[in-house]
Amino acid sequence: MPAQPEGTGLADLQRRFGLALLQGPLVIPHGIRRDTQPTRGRRFGVYRNNVKASLAAALAARFPVVARLVDEDFFTAMALVFIERHPPRSPVLAEYGAAFAEFLEGFEPAADLPYLPDIARLEWARHVAFHSADASPVDIGRLAALPPEGLGSVKLGLHPAMAIIASSWPIVSIWSTNTYDLTSQAPAADWTGETALVTRPHLEVLLHRLPPGTDRLVTALASGVALGQAAEAASRACQDFDLAIALSTLFAAGAVATLSEGSSR
Amino acid sequence: MTVDRLPRAGAGLKPEHQRHILEARPDVGWFEVHAENYMGAGGPPHHSLERIRALYPLSVHGVGLSIGSADGMAPGHLARLKTVVDRYQPFTVSEHLAWSTHDGIFLNDLLPLPYTEATLSLVARHVDEVQTTLGRRILIENPSTYLRFDGEEMPETDFLRALARRSGCGLLLDINNVVVSAANHGFDPRAYLASFPHEHVGEIHLAGHAVLEKDGETLLVDTHDRTISLEVWRLFREVIARHGRRPTLIEWDVEVPAWQDVEGEVRQAQSLLQSARGLDARAA
Numbered sequence: 001m002p003a004q005p006e007g008t009g010l011a012d013l014q015r016r017f018g019l020a021l022l023q024g025p026l027v028i029p030h031g032i033r034r035d036t037q038p039t040r041g042r043r044f045g046v047y048r049n050n051v052k053a054s055l056a057a058a059l060a061a062r063f064p065v066v067a068r069l070v071d072e073d074f075f076t077a078m079a080l081v082f083i084e085r086h087p088p089r090s091p092v093l094a095e096y097g098a099a100f101a102e103f104l105e106g107f108e109p110a111a112d113l114p115y116l117p118d119i120a121r122l123e124w125a126r127h128v129a130f131h132s133a134d135a136s137p138v139d140i141g142r143l144a145a146l147p148p149e150g151l152g153s154v155k156l157g158l159h160p161a162m163a164i165i166a167s168s169w170p171i172v173s174i175w176s177t178n179t180y181d182l183t184s185q186a187p188a189a190d191w192t193g194e195t196a197l198v199t200r201p202h203l204e205v206l207l208h209r210l211p212p213g214t215d216r217l218v219t220a221l222a223s224g225v226a227l228g229q230a231a232e233a234a235s236r237a238c239q240d241f242d243l244a245i246a247l248s249t250l251f252a253a254g255a256v257a258t259l260s261e262g263s264s265r
Numbered sequence: 266m267t268v269d270r271l272p273r274a275g276a277g278l279k280p281e282h283q284r285h286i287l288e289a290r291p292d293v294g295w296f297e298v299h300a301e302n303y304m305g306a307g308g309p310p311h312h313s314l315e316r317i318r319a320l321y322p323l324s325v326h327g328v329g330l331s332i333g334s335a336d337g338m339a340p341g342h343l344a345r346l347k348t349v350v351d352r353y354q355p356f357t358v359s360e361h362l363a364w365s366t367h368d369g370i371f372l373n374d375l376l377p378l379p380y381t382e383a384t385l386s387l388v389a390r391h392v393d394e395v396q397t398t399l400g401r402r403i404l405i406e407n408p409s410t411y412l413r414f415d416g417e418e419m420p421e422t423d424f425l426r427a428l429a430r431r432s433g434c435g436l437l438l439d440i441n442n443v444v445v446s447a448a449n450h451g452f453d454p455r456a457y458l459a460s461f462p463h464e465h466v467g468e469i470h471l472a473g474h475a476v477l478e479k480d481g482e483t484l485l486v487d488t489h490d491r492t493i494s495l496e497v498w499r500l501f502r503e504v505i506a507r508h509g510r511r512p513t514l515i516e517w518d519v520e521v522p523a524w525q526d527v528e529g530e531v532r533q534a535q536s537l538l539q540s541a542r543g544l545d546a547r548a549a
Contacts, residue, residue: 010384011335013414014367014376021372031379033413035450038482043412043449046486050374058373088371091329091339092304131305134312160306203309 020044021051022084055083055096062097063123065178066104069113078107094131097124115169122171122196125163126207129200132161137201137254143247146261152228153262156221161200162255164215168193172209201254208253213241218250226262272512274534275324279517282524283313287320291524293531295322295356297514300349301329318353324468324514325355329371332391332405333364333378339371343398350399357468357512359404359437360395362388362425379414380424385431392432404435404467409442409474409487411449421446426462436462438511439470440504441497445485454500463508471497471534472516490519493530501534505541513538 016029026048028040035043056079060067067075082103088096101120110116137159146154165171172194177185195210216237220230234241250256273294278286286296296317303310317323327346331339350358363375378384395403407425419427425436438461447454473491477484493515505511515530 009335010379010381010387011367013379014335014364017376018367018370018372021374021376022370031415033415033417035412038479038484040412042479042482042484046411046484047374047376051372054373088373089369091331091342091366091371092301092345093373094302094305129308131308131310134307161308200308203312 021048022087024084052080052083055088056080058093059083059097059100062127063100063120065123065175066100066116066120068178068184069116069119069174070110074109078104078110081107094127097127100124115167115171115174118165118167118169118171119174121165121167122175122198122207125165125196125198126205129161129163129198129205132200135159135161135257137199138251138256138259140248140251142259143251150261152226152231154227155224155258155260155262156227156256157258157260158218158222159199159201159255159257161198161205162218163198164195164210164218165198166193166195166215170194172196172207175207197249197253197255199253199255206253208249211240211242211245211249213238214246214249216241217243217246218255272510272538274513274515274531274538275322276527276531277326277514277516277518278314278317279521279527280310280313281521282527283317285524287313287316289524290320291528293321293528294535295324295512297324297326297516298353300325300327300346303349303353304345314353323353323355324357324359324512325350325353327358327360328375329365330360330395331364331366331371332360332395333362333376333384333388334366334391335364335387336367338391338394339366343395346395347399350401357404358399358401359406359468361406361408362421362428363408375408377408377410377412377414379417380421381416381418385419385424385427389428389431392428392434396432396434402433402435404437405429406437406439406470407442407446407461409439409445409449409485411484411486413450420460422457422460422462426465429462429465434465435467436465437468437470438463438466438504439472440500441470441472441474441493441516442487444494444497444500445474445487448483448485454496455503458500458504463504466508466511469501469504469511469513470516471501471513471530472518488519489516491517492526493533498533498537502537502541505538510538510541 013031020027020029028044032040056076059079086099101117104117104120195215197208197210199206213234217230217234220233231243275295276293278296278298330342361375365372365376429436443454443457471493472489473493475486475488477486513534517527
């Protein structure tokens with residue numbers, strides 16, 4: 001069978017076109033008709049700009065605090081590098097940006113803001129929570145109504161919108177001041193790490209600072225063990241863990257979606 | 266095809282306006298949403314759209330299916346579109362004569378296709394697949410383009426006519442896209458509209474465009490970020506007078522203004538639809 005001349009089919013055209021849209025320097029893909037004016041470069045440039053500007057704008061809207069921390073021009077430049085290295089793989093734009101935090105880890109020009117990747121993780125978690133499945137949170141009254149001897153065998157199911165981001169940086173404080181304050185405030189002098197709890201019990205995405213060890217409790221609950229065993233694991237991992245405070249925080253934030261009493265009665 | 270006796274004007278639904286729309290319930294005919302904005306599992310987008318759907322007819326406009334992709338439509342995306350369509354029961358489903366995904370990478374723009382017999386076969390096959398999966402006819406929109414390709418075999422209007430005949434799909438006539446492409450490629454928009462297969466048109470789009478001047482050369486860009494140009498309004502009036510009225514959408518997707526500004530455009534379209542001495546019967 002005679003070989004087709006290379007690059008004549010639609011698939012070849014689209015491959016060349018797609019590569020030329022994303023790469024840094026302007027290269028006009030073969031197969032575009034020559035017009036006298038405007039030039040092919042200007043014409044192709046409209047598509048390049050559409051793709052890059054729309055994706056950069058989507059990232060800026062998704063990571064507003066990251067954008068505020070680095071300023072707008074820097075963010076756009078950073079976003080363009082990200083877009084070139086990690087172009088979207090889904091036509092649902094809401095799914096774009098999951099890799100942004102990890103990209104920031106290795107982005108040398110932003111290395112003087114070491115908390116930036118965790119802020120991006122927090123903003124991504126908020127974005128995911130916004131679109132996640134709906135569920136009604138369980139009221140802590142249901143837990144309180146149980147006989148004390150039954151508490152240990154209770155199983156708590158986590159809300160689908162819930163996420164936890166543990167950081168060595170005060171990410172909840174940094175996020176809050178850059179979201180709500182006109183002039184962002186410096187976080188506490190000691191720059192203690194914070195663990196963020198993101199929830200969306202109803203329509204609004206909420207952010208809480210988790211008390212010590214509560215993330216360990218949640219990890220254990222997520223693995224399917226009962227409350228008693230999860231509390232033991234959290235106490236072992238963290239000496240400041242306080243079960244009553246942990247549970248009141250989680251229930252108040254709407255992080256618990258199911259409660260089932262254990263079988264060991 | 267059947268065309269509504271008194272087609273209404275509608276607006277693209279933007280999150281910024283949803284609260285106001287639910288409270289004020291403005292007198293517009295219908296709303297259109299981009300399917301891809303409602304493919305999440307839950308949350309505020311679905312909460313609002315469910316309530317708006319209970320009050321208004323809805324049209325679902327896809328922007329991500331990539332019907333012109335040589336290596337196949339975005340995998341799994343058609344199933345997600347079906348989920349949206351099944352849930353919201355729109356009166357119209359539409360997509361674009363364009364491609365946006367290649368080799369698994371989504372390029373987030375409606376990219377141009379060379380109008381050849383080979384492209385036509387591919388696009389007709391994909392439209393057929395979409396219509397079979399959704400169990401309904403869809404409309405395909407004429408694109409705005411900034412460049413053309415070597416070796417094209419037919420004009421866009423012939424391509425769209427053949428696509429409609431082969432696949433049984435309807436067409437979505439975007440008059441702003443006609444004006445943008447005509448200026449960029451140096452053809453007469455009235456000549457394009459004269460050869461457009463209006464008998465297949467089920468919906469009309471109107472939007473604003475930007476005029477970019479550089480070194481004395483002009484390019485029109487389909488920006489959807491401003492009011493509709495006078496030329497687009499004139500052509501709209503001529504099209505509905507000559508070829509019959511259709512449900513007509515105002516698209517304003519970027520630098521979205523206050524709802525009242527969008528509603529003003531919808532009212533203008535509505536009054537042109539009402540005053541058109543139409544040949545609706547011929548289209549029906």
